[in-house]
Amino acid sequence: MIAMTRETAARLRKIPPYLFADIEARVRAKMAQGVDIIDFGIGDPDLPTPNEIVEELAKQAKSPGNNQYSTSSGEEETREAVAEWYERRFNVRLDPEKEVVITMGSKEGLIDFCRGFVDPGDRVLVPDPSYPVYAQGGTLLSEGVPVRVPLLPEKSFLMDLRSIPTGCKIVFVNYPNNPTAAVATRDYLKELVKWGRGTGTIVCYDNAYSEMTFDGYVAPSILEYGRDCIEFGSLSKTFNMTGYRIGYAVGDPDLISGLKKVKSQVDSGVPKFIQKAAVFAFGMYKDGGRPPVVEKNVAIYKERRDVAVAGLSRMGFSVNPPLGTFYLWFNCNEESMDFARKLLDAGVVVTPGIGFGEHGEGFVRMSLTQPVKRIEEALERIEKVLSSPA
Ligand SMILES: Cc1ncc(COP(=O)(O)O)c(C=O)c1O
Structure with missing residues (x-):
């Protein structure tokens, strides 16, 4: 009999240990003690x-009929709704057939995009700090090398x-940014696109927070x-729909086609009833400006x-x-994990910057x-807690 190996694939072993496990265990312990978190x-x-x-x-x-399989690229009606929204919102015209794909949230899309375009050993530019999926679920699970x-x-x-650095396959860029809450100027994005062309690097722009902006700032599309x-x-x-799992990717037909090909092997589409709810939500953007329900949310975040x-x-x-996102990112003047632990003693949970990359430290x-x-x-x-002696 040959012993079965339960060792995970090397690419999975490359994913670093979960940094917040210790903080989360402490939060659970506090909650079990009845501490108000x-x-x-x-x-x-x-x-x-x-x-x-x-x-x-x-x-x-x-x-x-809405109980049945959709398609992995998304219903025609949903892709059309995204294309119409892009025209109203960004003045960008898209072909719903070739330039739009519906994803199961942008996280799935980003990961499957890497599966479609990153070969083992390919270098991928990842901002530091950044949303961890670019380096981990995206690049490392596709056996690429995050730079x-x-x-x-x-x-x-x-x-x-x-x-x-040049000689990389993809550059991930995200503004309004998680975790720093920074936004990019239009001039910067223009230069970025030029840089991508000049170096042969695919610009992969994550615009997950495009609608969550304040003080008159309007986030552009890279397109x-x-x-x-x-x-x-x-x-x-x-639209506060994190649990619905619906997002989209738009842009270059070859890039969209590669993503569609991966998705056709992986999923069978976002449930039709969720796609139809999304079509309804996009329809609320009548003239490209944010509808009242989104304005109301943004006003709440602004006050906070x-x-x-x-x-x-x-x-x-x-x-x-910050002009965008619902995050605050600030220098805590000490190691971020120590600061977070200190706040946790007072029942307050914040995320240590080191979890987003080494430049997030502090x-x-x-x-x-x-x-x-x-x-x-x-x-x-x-x-x-900060004014009490250690
Ligand atoms: C920058 C960024 N991109 C993508 C996502 C993924 O969002 P979703 O998969 O819910 O669309 C998040 C979620 O927090 C994020 O912060």
């Missing part, structure tokens, strides 16, 4: 999906295009500057942002109100997914 850890909206969308979903779930590019505060958390890129987006944050920024500034942290991310009252309470607790 205020959690700013996960980037998952606490606000409900707008009622109109939920009602459409319920109606569509009851409709005969880290620092996002530094003195460079406004933008990659320095004059010093990015406004070049059609030879791929852009990912999602209904998760725009302002309360948190004011409180942290009073404590002496250097934090400016920073923490606070996800503003708590009501103002809880933010105020958390600020009081933070102030107290």
